[in-house]
Amino acid sequence: MNIKSIAYWLVTGLLGAGMLAGGAFDIFGGQKVTEGMARLGYPTYFGNWLGAWKIAGAIVVLLPGFKVAKEWAYAGFFINLGSASLAHALVNDSTGEI
Secondary structure, three states: OOHHHHHHHHHHHHHHHHHHHHHHHHHHOOHHHHHHHHHHOOOOOHHHHHHHHHHHHHHHHHOOOOHHHHHHHHHHHHHHHHHHHHHHHHOOOOOOOO
16 A cells, blocks of 8 residues: 555545544434534534434445545535534634634
8 A cells, every 4th residue: 555545544534434423423412413503593403414414425435436426425525514614603603613
C-alpha cells in the first residue's frame, strides 16, 4: 500500500466513523437531539431521518467499490455539514458550535 492509499483510508475511516457516531446519536440521542433540532427550527423527526442517511452514507464510503455511490455520499456529507454550519450561524450560536 502506498502513502496515498494510506492517507485516503485514514481520512475516509475518520469521516466514516464520525458520521456513524453522529448518525447513531441523531437516532438514539433522545431528548437532547430533539431539543437541538427544535432550537435550530427543524421538526422533531428530522434527527431520525438525518441519522439514518448519515449511517447509510458512512457505510457506503467505508466499503470498497461503489464509486458513484461514494460520490453521492461525500456530496451529502458536504451538504449536511455546510447546512448545519449555516443553521447554527443563523441562530447566533458561538463560533465553536458553527
